[in-house]
Amino acid sequence: MSRFACFLRYCVFLLAAAASAGAAAQERRPDDLVITVTRLPTPAEQVGSSVTVIDEATIEERQRRTLGEALEDVPGLNIVRSGGVGEATSLFIRGANSNHTKVLIDGMPANDPTTGTFNFGPLATADFERIEVLRGPQSAIWGADALGGVINIVTKRGEGPPRLEGFLEGGSFATFNQSATLSGATGPYDYSATVTHLRSQDTPVTPKRLLPPGRPRFDDDFESLTFSTKLGARLSDDVRVNAMLRWNNSDLAFTADDFSVFPALPDTAQSYREERQLTTRLELESRHFEGFFEQKLGIGWADWRNHLESPPSGGVPVAPRVDKGDRRRADWHGTFHIARDHTLLVGLEYERDALRDSPTSPSIANRAAFIETQSGFLDRFFVGASGRVDDNDRFGSVGTWRVAPAILVPETGTRLKGSVGTGFKAPTLRQLFVDFPEINFFANPDLEPERSFGWDIGFEQNLFERRLGFGATWFHNDITDLIDTNATFTSLENKSRAETKGVEAFIAVRPVDSLLLRADYTFTLAEDETTGATLLRRPKHRGTIEATWRMDAWTLSSRVLLVGKRVDASRDFSIPRLEAGGYTLVNLAASYALTDGVTLFARADNVFDRRVEDPVGFERPGLGVFAGIRVGLDLAAAALAGDSDGFGR
DSSP states (O other), rough: OHHHHHHHHHHHHHHHHHHHHOOOOOOOOGGGGGGGGTTOOOOGGGGEEEEEEEEEHHHHTOOOOBHHHHHTTTTEEEEEEETTTTTTTEETTTOTTTTEEEEETTTTEEEEETOOOOOOOOOTTEEEEEEEEEEOHHHHHHTTTOOSSEEEEOOOOSSSSSSEEEEEEEEEEEEEEEEEEEEEETEEEEEEEEEEEEEEEEEEEEEEGOOOOTOOOOEEEEEEEEEEEEEEEETTTTTTEEEEEEEEEEEEEOOEEEEESSSSSSSSSSSSEEEEEEEEEEEEEEEETTTEEEEEEEEEEEEEEEEEEOOTTTOOOOOOOOEEEEEEEEEEEEEEEEEEEEEEEEEEEEEEEEESSSSOOOEEEEEEEEEEEEEEEEETEEEEEEEEEETTTTEEEEEEEEEEEEEEEEETTTEEEEEEEEEOOOOOOHHHHBBBBGTBBOOOOOOOOOOEEEEEEEEEETTTTTTTEEEEEEEEEEEEEEEEOTTOOOOOOEEEEEEEEEEEEEEEEEEEEEEEEEEEEOOOOEEEETTOOBBOOOOEEEEEEHHHEEEEEEEEEEEEEEEEOEEEEEESSSOOEEEEOHHHHEEEEEEEESSSSSSEEEEEEETTOOOSSTTOBOOOOOEEEEEEEEEEEEEHHHHHHHHHHHHHO
């Protein structure tokens, strides 16, 4: 059966489900969501920028265990994963580079200070309350690295009586995942602590076509352990203290390439990479003058350590590579609630990134001041505006700005939205200071930041009491001073320009209360303006088709991911440009609530067992089947039950 026929049968299945579904839970309305990624908590319908929110319920329904998996459905994003769960995962927002996205975890920047990148593969989602994806240049709000967009992760805060919950899951590729969370609130104190263990083994990644005859394939092994906690204390009606700590250690055994031959071949032995991150943050919040003025003072520290061991290359031993870095941060924000729909935010920030033992220990300090306003008029017109100045030790001052209006027409269910602004990406510590004399490549301490100017404009329309919704957003970005290799391939310089533009469109249908159907489509043109060539790994066409059905104790979820043709390179880049074919993947998930506290779940990924290489030279896993149990226990109720039986006294 052809792929088209399989896809057609799947669509018929969705339509049949729509005709037979009954009544159940309502979907959360867009205006119920509050966006914090814009600094000022704002109802989603009043935000002019393009934002997607993935809440805890959605993550559980789709059974996405890592951040990279959870983001695969977001319009405007392309996820590139070098293999299975936990593998190196990059994200491209609206055609921008993979290091043009700023990642925040509870207000603390999480990008690696040594490289400026973020690996979306190992980060577990078990303690996530929601993920907010803000597309377009956002440096006026969040500073450096937010050239293409922002991923804001908000973790769970404890509330209510003490509660213990967790899940246990196993399945294909020797998968064995567990998580446990203890949370609650007692008097003025609240707490939440989560431990998550993810493991997958025997994951085939290296395509057999790349192996010489008779050479076996080594499958990848991944394991990670994460501990996170979020604590809070309300010292008075107007003063609150928050503390966050997150520690993650992940290990990956994978097959790298032997560059002692040309073209390179997969190594005859595996490489081992260990990534460790520790992030902490402490906040003091206070309210003054009956809520007219609020302020927040925060301090944070983060530490990164990446350790890579490689097998001998051409018989010559390869020394282990160790990258160490840390970030220290202090920030203050003051919010003035001038009137019901008029808010002013001012802030100051200090951040210092340092590289340790490489072999020197350089550092960069950045100081910033910003202002942001959010105003509404007649409950119909809303506008947010921001301005910011960053002063950097290396390249001096950079000013950025942003304006994002939104117009609501409640009589017709119409929302018009748009944004325009600038962004920048600071050169990384490695680009500025780390030399590789063994390959005659040297850093450039005189690099300037990459810059962008971007805009988008769109609409959303709801009809038939939100039974039908559709919309589209047009976007355009000009990126200048891109850092690239110089003409002799011995260093780096600011020499390239790029243009990205396209459309993000969606349609959502709720034929009955229990069934939601949604399709998203993104068209992206991303070109290097200096050469006219299409940028690598940016498909022109990308879309998803989703169906979620909730009936009594059952929840069924299905997703089709469609990725069009794209320009890529061979695994070792000996072929710098080639056309990679498109592909279609289908995932299914189901859960059944046995009781209020016990749920059984199962999922099937890549249902049709497609062999997909994205990027080229790295296979994604074929059909994977997984199942498990999720348990939630109210400890206070359990204690009372124990006392009634004569136990627990």
